[in-house]
Structures are given as C-alpha cells and as structure tokens.
Amino acid sequence: MINLLSPEFLSNPYPVYEMFRKNQPVAYMESLQLWSVFTYDHVKTVLTDHAHFSSGPNGQAKTAEPSEQKQEGFSLITTDPPRHTDLRSLVNRAFTPKAVAALEPRIEEIANELLDKNANTGELDLIRDFAYPLPVIVIAELLGVPAADRDRFKEWSDEIVAGADAIIGGGQAGSRQAHMEMNDYFKDIIAQRRVQPQNDLVSTLLAAEEGNSHLSESDILSFCRLLLVAGNETTTNLIGNAVLAFLEHPAEWDKLVSRPEMLPNAIEEVLRFRSPVQAMFRTAKQDVQIGDQTIPQGTRVVAWIGSANRDEAKFDEPARFDISRESNAHLAFGQGIHFCLGAPLARLEAKVALTAVRNRLPELARQNTEPLEPARGFIVHGVKSLPLRFATQS
Ligand code: HEM
Secondary structure (H helix, E strand, O other): OOOOHHHHHHHHHHHHHHHHHHOOEEEEEEHHHHEEEEHHHHHHHHOOOOOOEOOOOOOOOOOHHHOOOOOOOOOOOHHHOHHHHHHHHHHHOOOOOOHOOHHHHHHHHHHHHHHOOOOOOOOHHHHHHHOHHHHHHOOOHHHOOOHHHHHHHHHHHHHHHOOOOOOOOOOOOOOHHHHHHHHHHHHHHHHHHHHOOOOHHHHHHHHEEEEEOOOOOOHHHHHHHHHHHHHHHHHHHHHHHHHHHHHHHHHHHHHHHOOOHHHHHHHHHOOOHHHHHOOEEEEEEEOEEOOOEEEEEEEEEEEEEHHHOOOOOOOOOOOOOOOOOOOOOOOOOOHHHHOOOOOHHHHHHHHHHHHHHHHOOOOOOOOOOOOOOOOOOEEEEOOHHHHHHHEOOO
16 A cells, blocks of 8 residues: 655655556545546546536535625635636736736845855755745745745744645644734735735735626635745745756756756756646546546545656656656646646746856755655655755855
C-alpha cells in the first residue's frame, strides 16, 4: 500500500505515478476513502467536467447567487457554477494580466532587496531567505498592507497557510486568532478604501460590479484569505523547484544563461516537470464512469496533476527536463473554469526571481549532499529548505 505522506513518496512520487498510470489509472484508495485518477486525459476530465464533479467538499458546493449568500463570504476555489461564474468575473476585474504586468519593477526591487541581505556572505537558504518571503511581500503590497505592518501580515499569513488543509481551502484554515486579527485588520482597510480608494486590490474589489452583483465585505475577506493560501506556498515552490531542477541539470542552466529569451519556456517546463501543486480534489455529483471504473456519487476524487504532467501518452520523454520542449500543454495551473487566477502573477514572480538568481548568485551550488526534506503534505510539492553557496562579487 502506498503511504502518501511518506518522505520517499513526497520527495519522488513519479515512479508511483508511473505504476498507477500503467496498472490502475483509476484507483480507489481504501485507506483514504478516495478515488484517484492518474492519466493526463482523466485528470483533465475530472478538473473540467463540473457537471459531474463539484469543487465543493461534499458535492454540494455553494451555487446560489452572491446576493443570497452575502453573510457567508465565499471561497472561489470551492464554488460551482452559476455562483462561481459570477464571482470569478468580479475578481477577474481586479486581477487582469495588465494589472499584474505593472507589478514587475516592484517585484524586481523586492527580489534584489532580499538577495542584498546575503550578498556578501556567499551563502543562503534559497527557500527561507528568498523563495518564501518574495510572494508573501508581493501579496501584502498587492492587498495594500503598508510596509510598517508587513511583519504582522507575514505572521497571520504563516498561521493561516500552516493551518489550511491545503490549497483546496474550505477546511478550518489556520488559528482562529490569526483569522480574527487579520479580518479585523482588513475590515479597517476596507472601511478606509470605501472612503478613499487607492491603487490597490481591495479598492478594485470594492468597485467591481457585474450586472446587479458586487462583492460583500465578507466576500472580500474570504478572497484575501484565499490569496494567501493559494498564492504563497505554491509560488515559493515554483521558485524552489526551478532552482533545484537547474542544479540537477546544469546543461539546461547553461542553455538558459546563454539564451535568456528561453526563460518563459523554461518556467513552463519546471511547472510540468516538478509541478508545485501535485493534486486537486473534486467530489462526484452522481455515479460517473471514468475509464473502466464507476466512481460513486458523493466520493472524493483526487486528480493527480503531477502524474498527468509526466504522462508518456501526452509528453515525449516526460522524465526529461528540457527547457526547449516545444509542445507543453501541462496542467500545473489546472484547466477550465477554475484555471489558476494567479497564473500570470506566479509566472512573473518566477521570471523575476530566476533572473535575479542568475545575475546575483554566480556559481550557485548545494552546500552539502544531504537529502532534502520534502514540503509538508502531498498537494504542494517542493523542499522545506535549500541551503546554497555562491561566489561573492567583490
Ligand atoms: C506556481 C504557483 C501556482 C500554482 C502551481 C497554482 C495552481 C493552481 C491550481 C492547480 C488551481 C486550480 C484549482 C482547481 O481546479 O480546483 C489554482 C486556482 C487558483 N489559484 Fe493558483 N497557483 C499558483 C499561484 C497562485 C497565485 C500567485 C495566486 C494569487 C495570488 C493564485 C490564486 C488562485 C486562485 C484564486 C484560484 C481559484 C480560481 C478559481 O477557483 O476560479 N494562485 N491554482
């Protein structure tokens, strides 16, 4: 039986995925009472077929109009149509690719400031000192949290993320205390922005209107929380997984250094090769046939994105890390109506981060050959810590 939480599986789940794709592409996992799908086609079906698979925890995701649900707030990621459609178009207005692209100079500044702290030492923990704080600071600024409050924000963010069951949200995320403090803090920000809108996400969310609907205060609070859970650890691991993949494939790093225009392609290959989110959940809304199995109504289904992205039926030599790969329709950001809202931001942060690593950390190498500890849980994939050394530029 596979232990989905064993360090062996978490560090290298790919041989297990391959075995399932070959022998049992649709499998019931007795110990977890979960169904699992492993091939590219099945994963895509489970993620996109919202007529048969709900994003809610029990097949009854909230579908009512926001006006009927004002008091509760929402979690976009666990909501089904028609409610999801309405909410998504409201938040889309605040999260346009253009708005995200405008953040590039500021993200560069933050990345360089973080690297400045270790520039003279020749050593850093890539996760602790760089890949972890970068997305947290970016989201804090995006939400309009002033620099003076950043440390408090980081503490709430840590607690909420640590407590969140997973990117799927919905569960009892984080300590009650952190929730309440952050809610109170954002209630104040919302009240201030109502009177005096600024150039930040909260002001844009307050102004967003679609037909007769708009976002309530509790909707905005839930959305801020979702951004922390869905946006921080995922991006940390994209950056960490990228650096790790390049350390293990130095010829690909040399290729990228000599041809920097390959960076966007290289980021897509990292997303495929070592997907930061390995799995997403759905619930069967009725009995549904997948492959030669019938998944019973009401059961939870795991769509193994990390396996789909290594499916030999879809990708040539899927175990090869190749930044010049041409056809790369990976599912790392999901697919369909729940496609990652933060994908443009995650790609931009990864681009800025890898450019800063290339420019500022020459001759980058692991400090030791100790095995790396995997990140917690089987949904998010990466390492907890990545101690590196580099040549100082003096
Ligand atoms: C490399 C980084 C990231 C990865 C791999 C990732 C992955 C994903 C995936 C797989 C989904 C689909 C969930 C589903 O189908 O149920 C998703 C949804 C979502 N992501 Fe991301 N994400 C990343 C970064 C971000 C960032 C930076 C943000 C925001 C700041 C963000 C916000 C969201 C939101 C709000 C949703 C829900 C969208 C919806 O339900 O309509 N993500 N993400």
